[in-house]
Amino acid sequence: MPPVTGYQEISLSAKILVVDDSQLLAKLVHEQLRREGYQVRVAHDGPTALEIAEAWEPDLVLLDVMMPGMDGFEVCRRMRQLEATADASIIMLTSMSSIADKTAGFEAGADDYITKPFEEAELKLRVAAQLRRKRMLAGQAGHELGRVITVFSLRGGAGCSSLAVNMAVGLTLMWDLPVVLFDLALPVGLCDVMLNLKPRYNLGDLAERSIDEIDADLIEGYLAQHETGLRFFGGSTDPAQSERVTDNLISYALGHLRENYAYIVVDTSHSFAPPVLAALDAADKILMPLTPDINSVRVGAASLKVFDSLGYPEDKTTLVLNWTFSKSGLATGRVEEVLHHPVEMVIPHAEGIWSEAINVGRPVITGDPESPLVAMLEDAVWRLSRPVDRRRRPAAPTRMWQRVTQRMKQRRERQAHK
Ligand SMILES: Nc1ncnc2c1ncn2[C@@H]1O[C@H](COP(=O)(O)OP(=O)(O)OP(=O)(O)O)[C@@H](O)[C@H]1O
Ligand SMILES: [Mg+2]
Known part of the structure; x- marks a missing residue:
């Protein structure tokens, strides 16, 4: 077990769904997050991701943009329509860093993006930040501040x-x-x-x-x-x-x-x-x-x-x-x-x-x-x-x-x- 620090305490049981068509990258991310104490599941394509999301209700989804068949933007949009993931944190993993692509991600309903290739430290920080934010919002449930x-x-x-x-x-x-x-x-x-x-x-x-x-x-x-x-x-x-x-x-x-x-x-x-x-x-x-x-x-x-x-x-x-x-x-x-x-x-x-x-x-x-x-x-x-x-x-x-x-x-x- 990793040492329990303030941040990890918050997120120990958080559920994270990793969606990437690259088996290797998905495995790496899976390992890195699992070591942090998160529950992690992996999907390699959009339809499977949506299926898991609906049944498992993840707190956070790490979503690759470029995938054959259904791309990450589309998966993101559909997740926002599902009750199970309407409020989940969604972080896009994108190898494209142009403004247009980031904008498209946000338009699709993403909360954040990480540009590939990324360091393990960045991944952990961004994930922890999104989960903290989500908790904070849940604490104020029913009263969204201006x-x-x-x-x-x-x-x-x-x-x-x-x-x-x-x-x-x-x-x-x-x-x-x-x-x-x-x-x-x-x-x-x-x-x-x-x-x-x-x-x-x-x-x-x-x-x-x-x-x-x-x-x-x-x-x-x-x-x-x-x-x-x-x-x-x-x-x-x-x-x-x-x-x-x-x-x-x-x-x-x-x-x-x-x-x-x-x-x-x-x-x-x-x-x-x-x-x-x-x-x-x-x-x-x-x-x-x-x-x-x-x-x-x-x-x-x-x-x-x-x-x-x-x-x-x-x-x-x-x-x-x-x-x-x-x-x-x-x-x-x-x-x-x-x-x-x-x-x-x-x-x-x-x-x-x-x-x-x-x-x-x-x-x-x-x-x-x-x-x-x-x-x-x-x-x-x-x-x-x-x-x-x-x-x-x-x-x-x-x-x-x-x-x-x-x-x-x-x-x-x-x-x-x-
Ligand atoms: N895209 C634009 N094209 C042409 N003129 C513009 C454009 N944007 C602003 N202006 C003009 O520039 C001037 C300054 O705009 P504005 O007053 O909004 O700026 P400000 O930063 O608030 O300025 P101030 O220093 O007075 O506070 C205004 O006359 C406005 O009409
Ligand atoms: Mg002014």
């Missing part, structure tokens, strides 16, 4: 506010769940104009209150309502008041909001000031827009270094390459190379569209859903969504949900024909 998405760039003008506004509106329209946009751009927030809203109270007013006065009801009273249903916590309009916004206040406010809202999108200012750090700490996901120029990339590298030293996991940060200018920018691959971090979203330059959206207070994502730009933003909203929302068909699917899932289906069909 997902905090903090939009941040150390450099101004990269598109933080545009991204925050559009993702917040998009999440509202995609899920028809309670969503808040929290404007933490200091000293003055500008999202109100982008939504054509005039909130009665804002963050500056909240900062006048003492921390022990603040509770969910009080915060609720500060929220304005957008026509899409999105709730909006307005940014400070007074630089003097904004100086009283503390990290404590932000942690409190976000803590309360995540109890009652499915998504909280936070727009931030371009510094590591304590309130911004509080929003970065609280984030489940950091969206970091960069423009495709060397200075933006340098500033991005500096930010990633800070995140690393704060102990944020690498996949907490999603890089967004935003072409705020039209020509002579750095290629996506080059940016990824310099930053050692994938770019998961590229926003093409759209002359006039973004500034016009700001001027008229109508977010781009509410525009013509047939346009490639809106479709791209909608797909990005899907990828930002909580697995718990993505996994199941909503009782009353929204138009956006229908469009996004339809596009995913078409992409799958195109891929199958290749």
Whole structure:
């Protein structure tokens, strides 16, 4: 028996299904996990994997992508439909490391991926991390906490506010769940104009209150309502008041909001000031827009270094390459190379569209859903969504949900024909 450490204690009896058409690799992984004290079973093809999964109800599935017959994406999708594995952790084992393939994995409902070849240590860590997460979620069963998405760039003008506004509106329209946009751009927030809203109270007013006065009801009273249903916590309009916004206040406010809202999108200012750090700490996901120029990339590298030293996991940060200018920018691959971090979203330059959206207070994502730009933003909203929302068909699917899932289906069909 292996020594019982904290992590292993958690997962001693966890059931893991290893699916790989390579007998050798499956055997190796089987051995490595068995030595860790897990119960392990192996399947060499999709249909067998589904059969075992249905009967055995594994806690975690390690799933190879490239298999003859039914590929890993398809197996993953089917497992999400099975009651036995709807909530299992699924880690894809992929020898392809392109963004498209990782994206396809997440779209199919995977929780994580490991790129082949991998080290035993990485496998064990990822498996343990997923099982811990699953336990944590089970502990909060029935009460899924809201997902905090903090939009941040150390450099101004990269598109933080545009991204925050559009993702917040998009999440509202995609899920028809309670969503808040929290404007933490200091000293003055500008999202109100982008939504054509005039909130009665804002963050500056909240900062006048003492921390022990603040509770969910009080915060609720500060929220304005957008026509899409999105709730909006307005940014400070007074630089003097904004100086009283503390990290404590932000942690409190976000803590309360995540109890009652499915998504909280936070727009931030371009510094590591304590309130911004509080929003970065609280984030489940950091969206970091960069423009495709060397200075933006340098500033991005500096930010990633800070995140690393704060102990944020690498996949907490999603890089967004935003072409705020039209020509002579750095290629996506080059940016990824310099930053050692994938770019998961590229926003093409759209002359006039973004500034016009700001001027008229109508977010781009509410525009013509047939346009490639809106479709791209909608797909990005899907990828930002909580697995718990993505996994199941909503009782009353929204138009956006229908469009996004339809596009995913078409992409799958195109891929199958290749
Ligand atoms: N893809 C794009 N194509 C063209 N213009 C864009 C694009 N994205 C953003 N813009 C424009 O760039 C400017 C900056 O965008 P935005 O205000 O969202 O960025 P920010 O990071 O919040 O800036 P700030 O420093 O003011 O906080 C705006 O005028 C916006 O219209
Ligand atoms: Mg801004």
